Amino acid sequence: MSESPFRVRPGHAAATPGASMSGPEAEERVVSAVVEAILGHRIAPGTRLIERELASYAGASRSAIRNGLLTLAHAGLVELSPNKGATIAMCSPGEARQIFEARIVIEAAVLDIVAHTLNDAGRARLDAFIDEESTAYEAGRMEEARHLSRRFHLLVAELSGNDVLTGFVRDLINRQPLLSWTREARKSRFCGNEAHQRIADALARGDGAEAARLNTEHLRELERELRTDRDSAIKSVGGDEAGQDPRPRPA
Amino acid sequence: MSESPFRVRPGHAAATPGASMSGPEAEERVVSAVVEAILGHRIAPGTRLIERELASYAGASRSAIRNGLLTLAHAGLVELSPNKGATIAMCSPGEARQIFEARIVIEAAVLDIVAHTLNDAGRARLDAFIDEESTAYEAGRMEEARHLSRRFHLLVAELSGNDVLTGFVRDLINRQPLLSWTREARKSRFCGNEAHQRIADALARGDGAEAARLNTEHLRELERELRTDRDSAIKSVGGDEAGQDPRPRPA
DNA sequence: TCCATCAAGATTGTTGACAATCTATTCATT
DNA sequence: AATGAATAGATTGTCAACAATCTTGATGGA
Secondary structure (H helix, E strand, C coil): CCCCCCCCCCCCCCCCCCCCCCCHHHHHHHHHHHHHHHHCCCCCCCCEECHHHHHHHHCCCHHHHHHHHHHHHHCCCEEEECCCEEEECCCCHHHHHHHHHHHHHHHHHHHHHHHHHCCHHHHHHHHHHHHHHHHHHHCCCHHHHHHHHHHHHHHHHHHCCCHHHHHHHHHHHHHHHHHCHHHCCCCCCCCCCHHHHHHHHHHHCCCHHHHHHHHHHHHHHHHHHHHHHHHHHHHCHHHHHHHCCCCCCCC | CCCCCCCCCCCCCCCCCCCCCCCHHHHHHHHHHHHHHHHCCCCCCCCEECHHHHHHHHCCCHHHHHHHHHHHHHCCCEEEECCCEEEECCCCHHHHHHHHHHHHHHHHHHHHHHHHHCCHHHHHHHHHHHHHHHHHHHCCCHHHHHHHHHHHHHHHHHHCCCHHHHHHHHHHHHHHHHHCHHHCCCCCCCCCCHHHHHHHHHHHHCCHHHHHHHHHHHHHHHHHHHHHHHHHHHHHHCCCCCCCCCCCCCC
16 A cells, blocks of 8 residues: 555554544544645545545544545535545636636735735734745745745735635635646746745735735736646656656555 | 424425435535525524434434535534534624625626626626516515525626636625624615616626726625614614634634 | 532434445456 | 446445433522
């Protein structure tokens, strides 16, 4: 059996089939494990999720797993088909376009709100965040940098003070890795935090329109990069996909 | 509570405790029954939903009910507390404000998209819808009119061609009745479809900015009306709930 | 009268087993 | 060899019973 794509969280023992450490946390544990696996590009879209495997991994019952899968399905991260089970969601190019469009318009609105309401505490949070992000980039810690790069957009949403919009942004960001599976370890030339730095500067000046414009440009750049990745993946048909480690379980 | 707030759908027999007409539809039936009950103002926020009651009503097992409640919780319509069960969600004034804000910004973006992409077929759908809505209003069929009034905003979202944004708008609209429980049967002076008519006209002209402006004004009017309702409800009932914590979201 | 304590009932949470369905392999036929 | 049917295995869907927890009402004392 291949390596599990799910990462064991500190403080939690790995799957011990006998130990039924169930509880309200079990469902949450499965959800966050799958989310982390998706965000870390350790699990491919289309991978089938088998209830009993997840159950034994998480040391939970199938009921908890089912609840977790329902939660993930609502967040758009897994697809459920009756009698056929759950798979990691696959986004068609059309869906990818819609997700980017949604991010562009919602984040533009959020940035406009933040530009009008940002206080000193928020400005400090933004500054500290940008520092942390650029430090991670310069140190070459790409995994952490990618994580922080996603977190930036979430932080801006949080600064708007609107939990509803923040939840939408979080869902959209979590689906991002599903759009560009191949972009795993490649160092993106657009994912640097210069764009984030400029957006934060515009926010600090109270210029919401400019911040929104920069963010839109930033996201369009990401989308363009994604499309070229997808195209190049098409021409190198089977080799690339089979060569990557995380494949659907052989089972 | 002697009378059930849930309306029996045509084609489905009422609860027959012995008949276990379960299936994949059972969950869906419960979900839509609760949604309809909320939309029809037949069930109050804070009402406790007891699994066994719902199960016997829907002729389904508790498992299906549980799944349905989870779905409703994800949509923000019910709140689940561990070991305490499910209640119809209650929105604090702060949450209500956030929901209106989210609707304003998302629908503005949607209107801008529609204004740039509307074709003849879409224009025809809008026209037909406005006719149907105004007919319902003039005939005094207020329940249908309220339904269509909500549907108008959903139709505009659908015309944008973006399923992601449409889903967000749908969730927000479905939560609307939770914000203004007291406004049940009252004929609102702002809920007429003149506003919708003007928005549709602006869309037909391709003037997205004006459509968004009109829609924002429309929603702010609704929110103001809601606040006066809530204030008058406070003086009659007296007990007002403190700020509720927002529901937990998937990580 | 008010408050703490406690017991009985009610409700949710969990488990395991069973039925229904799908999937993959095998095997017969053309 | 290719195709289609049948069978065995695997997986999901469902259910009823049991355990854990909460709620309600009563009881007794200050």
